[in-house]
Amino acid sequence: MKNWTTLTADENRILSKHFSSGRQGHKIRYVVVHHNAGNLTIPGCYSVWQTRQASAHYQVDAAGRIGQLVWDKDTAWHAGNWVANCESIGIEHADISSSPWKVSEATLDNGAHLVAAICKYYGLGRPSWGKNVFPHAHFQATACPASLNGSQQAAYIARAQKWYDSVTGTTVKTSVKATTRKAAKKVGTLAVDGYCGQSTISKWQQVMGTTVDGIVSGQVKPSGNWGRPNLVTAFVRYDSGTGSNLIRAVQKQLGQSQDGLLGPGTIRAIQKHLGVSQDSYFGPGTVKALQKRLNDNKF
Ligand SMILES: [Zn+2]
Structure with a gap:
């Protein structure tokens, strides 16, 4: 991430289609966590989403680099649920293995850091699973986000809380x-x-x-x-x-x-x-x- 405070990604590769302008009057209330079911780069996500009716706001690649593909002010098509799309920010994570699914330490750390930065920026409070951070599977019958809703879920949310605490502890x-x-x-x-x-x-x-x-x-x-x-x-x-x-x-x-x-x-x-x-x-x-x-x- 270029700047966690301003939510400036390492790379902006904004889609020209497959998202909706604005938020239909909804406020951003939570983060929805996804996995690629593959190991995509930032340009790789761009290519897939330009050709398929799907999108997310951010992609965290296997090296932990973060790309923005839909601006936060717009509605990405990621949760399979219209209201959830309007109320959330969707983060995609690259997998480094498929059997079982697993994300890298760099992806986990930077994804969790991004969750913390979003919670801070939009005043959503301390990251909490099922409260302001949800797995994709919460909104739709899907196995997404695989390990991030399974073996790596506890580590992911603990890391997000650690980052959030370190950011909000700044005044102290x-x-x-x-x-x-x-x-x-x-x-x-x-x-x-x-x-x-x-x-x-x-x-x-x-x-x-x-x-x-x-x-x-x-x-x-x-x-x-x-x-x-x-x-x-x-x-x-x-x-x-x-x-x-x-x-x-x-x-x-x-x-x-x-x-x-x-x-x-x-x-x-x-x-x-x-x-x-x-x-x-x-x-x-x-x-x-x-x-x-x-x-x-x-x-
Ligand atoms: Zn998903």
């Missing part, structure tokens, strides 16, 4: 960002005391352009061979070891592999970068050099 995220930006402003010149506390980490995050929360998150607990206690420890959040975005940004700048973990190898690279002795210990000498560097608003 913005306000959190504004708060951290406010907090970030408070970190001015650091005392060069060799203590890597919350303000030093915040300042470091500020300089590296990562989220400012004063915590090195996602760190794996150091193993015994570190010997000496690590000064960063108080501001490290230990979890599964998915790493910290701050450390990832540092590793990227230093040309290290970006696992986001402040391990001995990364500490040595930091020490080399700061021009202090490389003893793999993130101690006061290293932290003082870091603080001096950060006070010049660079790393």
Whole structure:
């Protein structure tokens, strides 16, 4: 999709026939989900629907690219039910296998994302199967949309809800960002005391352009061979070891592999970068050099 907010497809290939202009006074109330019963490209759908009395608003191909074939303001002929056609947006999905029918992960993800974007755009609420998202089979005796009303249905609607939540959560995220930006402003010149506390980490995050929360998150607990206690420890959040975005940004700048973990190898690279002795210990000498560097608003 070129733009989820404005519902701009990757490719517009608008049919010249086999749809009805306008919505006959109906409002868009739900999405109807279809499958191709085949693996069609966007131009492939265009050819089929130009020669057959059928159409849908969107096609999601096997690579997840989305084509628009009937404008949303017009009525596509997809549900086998006139009122349903007038009240809905029809989305077609390409199959990557026929026995059993199955759509690709890219098709599932982009189709679900499109459902979420449509629900948001037309104010239909959070995607819910049987409420504002229906299988074609709801309106007509048909096996369509096959896996999307069977083995892949739960995954499809869960993904649509995830996308919807991430879109509608935008305001929350913005306000959190504004708060951290406010907090970030408070970190001015650091005392060069060799203590890597919350303000030093915040300042470091500020300089590296990562989220400012004063915590090195996602760190794996150091193993015994570190010997000496690590000064960063108080501001490290230990979890599964998915790493910290701050450390990832540092590793990227230093040309290290970006696992986001402040391990001995990364500490040595930091020490080399700061021009202090490389003893793999993130101690006061290293932290003082870091603080001096950060006070010049660079790393
Ligand atoms: Zn169908």
